[in-house]
Amino acid sequence: MEKYDFKAIEAKWQKAWDDQQAFAATNDYSKPKYYALVEFPYPSGAGLHVGHPRSYTALDIVARKRRMQGYNVLYPMGWDAFGLPTENFAIKNHVHPAEVTKQNVARFKSQLKALGLSFDWNREINTTDPEYYKWTQWIFLQLFKKGLAYKKEMAVNWCTSCKCVLANEEVVNGVCERCGSEVIRKNKSQWMLKITEYAQRLIDDLDDVDYIDRVKSQQRHWIGRSTGAEVDFKTTEGDVLTVYTTRPDTLFGATYMVISPEHPMVEKWADKLTNIDAIRAYREEAAHKSDFERTELVKDKTGVKLDGVRAINPVNGTEIPIFVSDYVLMSYGTGAIMAVPAHDDRDWAFAKKFDLPIIEVVKGGNVQEAAFTDCATGIMVNSGFLDGMTVEEAKKAITEFLTEKGVGHAKVNYKLRDWVFSRQRYWGEPIPLVKCEKCGWVPIPESELPLRLPDVDSYEPTDDGESPLASMTDWVNTTCPCCGGPAKRETDTMPQWAGSSWYFLRYMDPHNDKELASKEALEYWGPVDWYNGGMEHTTLHLLYSRFWHKFLYDIGVVPYKEPYKKRTSHGMILGQNPHSFVNLPEDEKKKLLEEFGDEKGARKHLVEKYGEMAEHPVVKMSKSLGNVVNPDETIDEYGADTMRLYEMFIGDFEKSAAWSQKAIKGCRRFVERVWALFDKVQPGDEYSKENEVAMHRTIQKVSEDIENLKMNTAIAQMMTLLNQLYDNGVNRAEYKTLLTLLNPFAPHVTEELWHMLGETDLLSLHTWPEFDEKKTVESSIEIAVQVNGKVKGKITLPMDCPKDEALAIAMADAKVQNAIAGKNVVKSIVVPNKIINLVVK
Structure with a gap:
C-alpha cells in the first residue's frame, strides 16, 4: 500500500467536494432540514489561529452527521467585516478599508477550506456588501x-x-x-x-x-431584573430626587443620599452650593474613569458633600445630606440612591469615612455585627409603623404607604441599558x-x-x-x-454589532434582492437548530440578535419569536506562556537559578517583571506574547485531518485546553493506523462474531457523543475499536463502518480509503450506521475462578448466569477440579459476571 500522502489526498477531496457541490443546501423544502451555525469571524489580517477551528470543527462534525442521516443541512459561513480594527489598519497603511477587507477575507477563506470544513460557500455573506447592509439599514x-x-x-x-x-x-x-x-x-x-x-x-x-445553563445565567444576569420601589425625596430647594431601591423596607435607615457627579441637579443648584468648584473638580476626575472602574473596581470610597442643599426622608421628614460620588452612575436607575449604611457594606464604608449616622432597621442584620444574619430575613426595628414586621411584610406595607402618600410606587427595574x-x-x-x-x-x-x-x-x-x-x-x-x-x-455609522444581529437570517436566502429573506425560506430553515460560539458573546451579541429577531417577529417578518433553538459554547485553546518559569528554555532557567538562588526566587523575579500572569504556564493566545499557533503550519506538517482530530481530542469541549505540539502526534499516529489497516481488510458483508459487540457499542457511543459535543470520548472509542480490529482481524463491513464513523472527524483520509475499497459514492453523503442495542451487550463473559483467593481457572458463562448454574460450571472445570481434589469446599462465593471464589480445607 502506498504511503499516506495527506497533502495530495486533502487537496483531491476538497476539489471533489467543491466540484460536486457536496455540501450545498438545496431549496427542496420537502426534505427534513437542519440548520447548524457558528459565529462568523471578523477577518483580521492575522488570519485564523488554532482557537478558531475548535468551534467550526465541532459543528462541522454535527453537520456532516446530519447529512449522512438524510437531512437537508444548512451550514453556512460569512464575514463580520465592518469595524474599527480594519479602519485603523487602513489609516496606518493608507489602504482603503474595502481593499483590506477583501484581502483578509481571501486569507480566512483559504484557511477554512484547507481544514475541510463543509460550509455551503454558495451562501457566503459579507456585512460590508451593500446588498447585505441594505437590509441592515432596512x-x-x-x-x-x-x-x-x-x-x-x-x-x-x-x-x-x-x-x-x-x-x-x-x-x-x-x-x-x-x-x-x-x-x-x-x-x-x-x-x-x-x-x-x-x-x-x-x-x-x-x-x-x-441553551446550556451558564449561557442562560449570563443572559439573566446581564438583563438584571429586580423588583422594588421608586421613592421621591424632596429637597430643601423644593426639587425632587427620585431613587430606585429593592429594599424600600429600610427607608427609616436612610441617613444620606448619593447622586452621580453628572446629575443635572448639580448645575441647577450651582448658585446654591458653596463648594461648587470642588464638586466640578470631582466631576472632571470621574470623567476619566470607565463605568466598570467606578462600580466594580473602586475600593476606597470618594465623594463630595453638597454644601447648601439637603434631602428630606419621606417617611420621617428628617433632613439628610446629599453627596456626589462616582460609584453612582447617571446611566443606571435614576442617577441617585438612598444610602442605608447599617445594611450595605458599600454604604457603611462611605458612612464611616464621612462620619455619617448608621441606624439599624433590621434586627441582627447590621453588616458589621459579629452575629450578622441576612438582613433580608430579619425583623424590622427603629422603623416606626414597620416595627415587628418581617422584611417581606414591611416591603409590602411601605410600598402601600408610599403609593398612598404620592411619594413612591412599586417598580420593576432592569440593569440592562438601552x-x-x-x-x-x-x-x-x-x-x-x-x-x-x-x-x-x-x-x-x-x-x-x-x-x-x-x-x-x-x-x-x-x-x-x-x-x-x-x-x-x-x-x-x-x-x-x-x-x-x-x-x-446623518454622518454617524452603525456599530459592528449591527450586521451580526441578523446575519443568520440572510444565510437562509442570501441572494434575495426583494426582501431580507423570503417567507418560504424563513419558515423552512428557521429557527437555527444549533448555534455554537464563544462565551464572550453570550451577553451582548446574543442579546442584541435575540432583540432584533423579536422585533422582526413583532412586525411579521419572521414567523418564530426566538432565533436559536439551541446554544452551546466552547472553551478557549490556550497557548504556552513564554514568561512562565516552567516554559523557559533550559539555559534561561539555569541562568535565573544562578542569579536568584532557587526556583522560588526566579519565579518571584518573573512575576515582578511580567506580572501575576507569569505564574500561569498556559494563557490566552496573543500576538504580544508570541504564543499564537498558526493552523497553516500545523496543517502543512500533519494534515487537516490530524488537526481536526486533535482540536476535538484536546479535552472537554466546554472547557479551556492547552495546545501541545507534542500531543498532536498521537492523533497523527491514529490516522496512519487507520490507513495501514486497509491492507488487513478481509472479505465479509457482516460483522464477525468477535467484533460484533464492539462495532455496535462504537456506533452507539460515537453517535451519542456527537450529540453531546463529547468529541474527545468519541475519538477515544474509535481508537479502542481500532485496537480490537488489529487484534481480532477486520473484514470489509467493519472497516466501512469505522470509516463512516470517522468521516465527520477526518473526512479526507476516510473519503480516500472509501474509494480505495471500490465504493463510488461520496462517503460524506453515505448513510450513517445504526446500532442494535441488544448487540451492544456481550452474550457471554469470561470470569476467573479462585480457590482460597488464588486464580485456578477461567470459565465462560452466559451473561447474568444464575449463581447455582455458574457454580456448577465452575466445579466441572478440569483445572478447578484439580485444585480442589481431596479437599472439602466449605464455602462458595459467586459474584455474577465478576468472579467465583471457593474456600476449601
Missing part, C-alpha cells in the same frame, strides 16, 4: 418608525487616540483595550435602540430554548436618516437603499469627535424626503 428604519431608535445626549467612553466612542467592555483599567490610550467620559449625542422595551421577554423566553448604536467612524453602515430643520429626523425612502458609503480621502476621525463623513459636504447635503427642503445626512 431593519434600522423599521426600528426608527416604531419608535425604538432615538437620539440622546449622554456620557460616553471616549478614546483619546482612536477618537471614537467605546463600549464599557472595550475599556480596561481606564485605557482603550485596542490601543492602550487614555479613555475619558464625554457627552455626545448618540443613536440609541430601546432594547429595554424587550427586557422581560428576553428573560421569559429563555424558558423556551435549549443600546448605544452610533459610532463616529467611517467603516460601518451609514445610518439612513436625514436631519431637516423643519421636519426633524426623517428616514430616506426604502427604494433608495442601500445608502452606500462614499469614498473618502481620509478615514481619520475628526478632532471634534465627528465621523470622517462629516467633511463630505457633497454627500452630507441633500433634500428632505418629506418636505423637499434642505437637509443633512
Whole structure:
C-alpha cells in the first residue's frame, strides 16, 4: 500500500467536494432540514489561529452527521467585516478599508477550506456588501418608525487616540483595550435602540430554548431584573430626587443620599452650593474613569458633600445630606440612591469615612455585627409603623404607604441599558436618516437603499469627535424626503454589532434582492437548530440578535419569536506562556537559578517583571506574547485531518485546553493506523462474531457523543475499536463502518480509503450506521475462578448466569477440579459476571 500522502489526498477531496457541490443546501423544502451555525469571524489580517477551528470543527462534525442521516443541512459561513480594527489598519497603511477587507477575507477563506470544513460557500455573506447592509439599514428604519431608535445626549467612553466612542467592555483599567490610550467620559449625542422595551421577554423566553445553563445565567444576569420601589425625596430647594431601591423596607435607615457627579441637579443648584468648584473638580476626575472602574473596581470610597442643599426622608421628614460620588452612575436607575449604611457594606464604608449616622432597621442584620444574619430575613426595628414586621411584610406595607402618600410606587427595574448604536467612524453602515430643520429626523425612502458609503480621502476621525463623513459636504447635503427642503445626512455609522444581529437570517436566502429573506425560506430553515460560539458573546451579541429577531417577529417578518433553538459554547485553546518559569528554555532557567538562588526566587523575579500572569504556564493566545499557533503550519506538517482530530481530542469541549505540539502526534499516529489497516481488510458483508459487540457499542457511543459535543470520548472509542480490529482481524463491513464513523472527524483520509475499497459514492453523503442495542451487550463473559483467593481457572458463562448454574460450571472445570481434589469446599462465593471464589480445607 502506498504511503499516506495527506497533502495530495486533502487537496483531491476538497476539489471533489467543491466540484460536486457536496455540501450545498438545496431549496427542496420537502426534505427534513437542519440548520447548524457558528459565529462568523471578523477577518483580521492575522488570519485564523488554532482557537478558531475548535468551534467550526465541532459543528462541522454535527453537520456532516446530519447529512449522512438524510437531512437537508444548512451550514453556512460569512464575514463580520465592518469595524474599527480594519479602519485603523487602513489609516496606518493608507489602504482603503474595502481593499483590506477583501484581502483578509481571501486569507480566512483559504484557511477554512484547507481544514475541510463543509460550509455551503454558495451562501457566503459579507456585512460590508451593500446588498447585505441594505437590509441592515432596512431593519434600522423599521426600528426608527416604531419608535425604538432615538437620539440622546449622554456620557460616553471616549478614546483619546482612536477618537471614537467605546463600549464599557472595550475599556480596561481606564485605557482603550485596542490601543492602550487614555479613555475619558464625554457627552455626545448618540443613536440609541430601546432594547429595554424587550427586557422581560428576553428573560421569559429563555424558558423556551435549549441553551446550556451558564449561557442562560449570563443572559439573566446581564438583563438584571429586580423588583422594588421608586421613592421621591424632596429637597430643601423644593426639587425632587427620585431613587430606585429593592429594599424600600429600610427607608427609616436612610441617613444620606448619593447622586452621580453628572446629575443635572448639580448645575441647577450651582448658585446654591458653596463648594461648587470642588464638586466640578470631582466631576472632571470621574470623567476619566470607565463605568466598570467606578462600580466594580473602586475600593476606597470618594465623594463630595453638597454644601447648601439637603434631602428630606419621606417617611420621617428628617433632613439628610446629599453627596456626589462616582460609584453612582447617571446611566443606571435614576442617577441617585438612598444610602442605608447599617445594611450595605458599600454604604457603611462611605458612612464611616464621612462620619455619617448608621441606624439599624433590621434586627441582627447590621453588616458589621459579629452575629450578622441576612438582613433580608430579619425583623424590622427603629422603623416606626414597620416595627415587628418581617422584611417581606414591611416591603409590602411601605410600598402601600408610599403609593398612598404620592411619594413612591412599586417598580420593576432592569440593569440592562438601552443600546448605544452610533459610532463616529467611517467603516460601518451609514445610518439612513436625514436631519431637516423643519421636519426633524426623517428616514430616506426604502427604494433608495442601500445608502452606500462614499469614498473618502481620509478615514481619520475628526478632532471634534465627528465621523470622517462629516467633511463630505457633497454627500452630507441633500433634500428632505418629506418636505423637499434642505437637509443633512446623518454622518454617524452603525456599530459592528449591527450586521451580526441578523446575519443568520440572510444565510437562509442570501441572494434575495426583494426582501431580507423570503417567507418560504424563513419558515423552512428557521429557527437555527444549533448555534455554537464563544462565551464572550453570550451577553451582548446574543442579546442584541435575540432583540432584533423579536422585533422582526413583532412586525411579521419572521414567523418564530426566538432565533436559536439551541446554544452551546466552547472553551478557549490556550497557548504556552513564554514568561512562565516552567516554559523557559533550559539555559534561561539555569541562568535565573544562578542569579536568584532557587526556583522560588526566579519565579518571584518573573512575576515582578511580567506580572501575576507569569505564574500561569498556559494563557490566552496573543500576538504580544508570541504564543499564537498558526493552523497553516500545523496543517502543512500533519494534515487537516490530524488537526481536526486533535482540536476535538484536546479535552472537554466546554472547557479551556492547552495546545501541545507534542500531543498532536498521537492523533497523527491514529490516522496512519487507520490507513495501514486497509491492507488487513478481509472479505465479509457482516460483522464477525468477535467484533460484533464492539462495532455496535462504537456506533452507539460515537453517535451519542456527537450529540453531546463529547468529541474527545468519541475519538477515544474509535481508537479502542481500532485496537480490537488489529487484534481480532477486520473484514470489509467493519472497516466501512469505522470509516463512516470517522468521516465527520477526518473526512479526507476516510473519503480516500472509501474509494480505495471500490465504493463510488461520496462517503460524506453515505448513510450513517445504526446500532442494535441488544448487540451492544456481550452474550457471554469470561470470569476467573479462585480457590482460597488464588486464580485456578477461567470459565465462560452466559451473561447474568444464575449463581447455582455458574457454580456448577465452575466445579466441572478440569483445572478447578484439580485444585480442589481431596479437599472439602466449605464455602462458595459467586459474584455474577465478576468472579467465583471457593474456600476449601
